[in-house]
Amino acid sequence: MAILVDSSTKIVVQGITGRQGRFHTQSMIRYGSKVVAGVTPGKGGTEAEGVPVYDTVQEALKEHPDINASIVMVPAPYAQDAVYESLDAGIKLVTVITERIPIHDSMAFIRYARLRDAVIIGPNCPGVITPEACKLGIMPGHIFKRGVVGIVSRSGTLTYEIAYNITKAGLGQSTAIGIGGDPITGLSFIDVLEMFRRDDETKAVVMIGEIGGDMEERAAEYISKTAYEKPVVAFIAGKTAPPGKRMGHAGAIISMGAGDAASKVEALRKAGVYVASTPRDVAAKLSQILA
């Protein structure tokens, strides 16, 4: 069953004619994702990677009414327009890959999405993949294999690292989601944990957190409050990060004495979550749990 995306997902790529847009469109198609249209204002009527390009999302939908997901790969200054355009056209799943979007922009479009019952993945994220069915994102598809582990992460490459270890351990993933490295994201850990809870295919969940904010602590509270019935294995990056410094991601910062790794690890352990000490330890623990 998996969550969010599957073989019925039909994708429109916003910003398809850019360098990133072309590259990842090709990679998604090669993976087997159904990319049916692209949008770049002013490039309507052309083709990119064999996909028809339209000026607006509205026009793309008119020709391809089955579009049900969008992926945004336009530069940060124009990203908010692209997101609103998809939401206004009625698309209910918008993945925002773009990084460095001003927080006042993302705060507003995330609120707007909620009012329209739409899901935003990101910003500043690798996207979502249901192995062997659909990749709506920029992750290297070949390291994933269909299986029973659900992954939710604030990171990109660290997710690949851990997913690859899981694959090599002979397990696989139901769905893997990078929710994004920004301070405010469309999906929280809790949102995704709730989706995995309802998904029969998912037997265990991996949660990859990092310093900054209190999303991990809130997830811990949710896990203990709901007596979460699936095993959760966590990894928290940034145990050695100094306070007050932004570690690559906009959201990865210990500020005003809050958001350090130790408090996240402690909260999760208290909630009965196994917190792995190294990325490799995650797969080892899962093998043990799912044996």
Add this chain to the structure above:
Amino acid sequence: MKLHEYEAKELFHEYGIPAPRFAVARSSEEAKKLAREMGGKVVVKAQVLVAGRGRAGGIRFAENPDEAASHAAELLGSRIKGEQVEMVLITPYTEMERELYLSIIVDRSRGVPVILASPEGGVEIEELARASPEKLLKLPIDPLVGLRNYHQRRVAKFLNLDDGLLTSAMDMLERIYRLFKDYDCELVEINPLAVTKENKLEAVDAKILIDDNALFRQRRFERPVDPSSLEEQARRMGFAYVELDGDIGIIGNGAGLTMATMDVVYEMGGRPANFLDIGGGASEDVVDKAATLLLRHPKVRVLFVNILGGITRCDEVAKGLVKAVKNVGATKKVVVRMMGTNEEEGRKILEGNGLYSYDNMEEAAKKATELAIG
């Protein structure tokens, strides 16, 4: 980006947010002249960006111009928590009847702006929130709705003001919210917000943080950068870079993986010298630049490169590394761990040049640590 107090107060004046007049001095003579013009008791405030300026002695009171001059002379050129004081702000002393607290912050947990208000300001807000949470109002504002009259009234009433000041506080909040939005602020904070002896509101201090991601459209307060700093050099090459205090140079692709690499090195008993994220899809040239930067760094004894190939190709990484090692003529040890896209090709390139790539990051981190200690 954090603004200096004088920059924040400049904005306050432009937005009609009541704040005492002020001027900036770069010398003690200038400070003296300004104090004389203002007349009476003045405050001399070091313009530094570090937190806890007051407790570190960066805020001084002067009864007369001579005293202002001597405070300025002491502060200018001195260091407050490591930051050199280049300017002082001179402002008339405000006699406070009461101290309030007011701020608007981008709240990560709620995902919206939140107004924070307290009738008992002057103390640090974290302290107040811990000690007496009932004295702190947290009012979330839906960015799609914006600040409304009823929000303003609720905040003003919570501040426990008389009828005259209630309207001023409401008006002030409206202006602060506008400034918060116009300048892409993550924080606008007034602490303390004074009720003066003359029964007026006045922002005695001002703190503003602007979202770094919005700087492309917020050019007004652009900072001159020090091009010789490693952080700046790395930034110009497109890397995220943070200096740490160990001796193992770290290069990774992606923020999470690079942080995890630091953590694993630490776990093995090693000490990371830095955090350097080359980002996604790095070319040979980019890797060469990153590796050269760290191989030339005097603190770095061992370089540890950890790459998870996705859109980044391991063969490109290997070529870049080999180039950097050749060019720098490195006497420093290099430990590589590469996995993913074009891993085999990358491994061959490394091996042809006397370098070796590990399969997993834990083993590689252990090796890097052994080399650094040994």
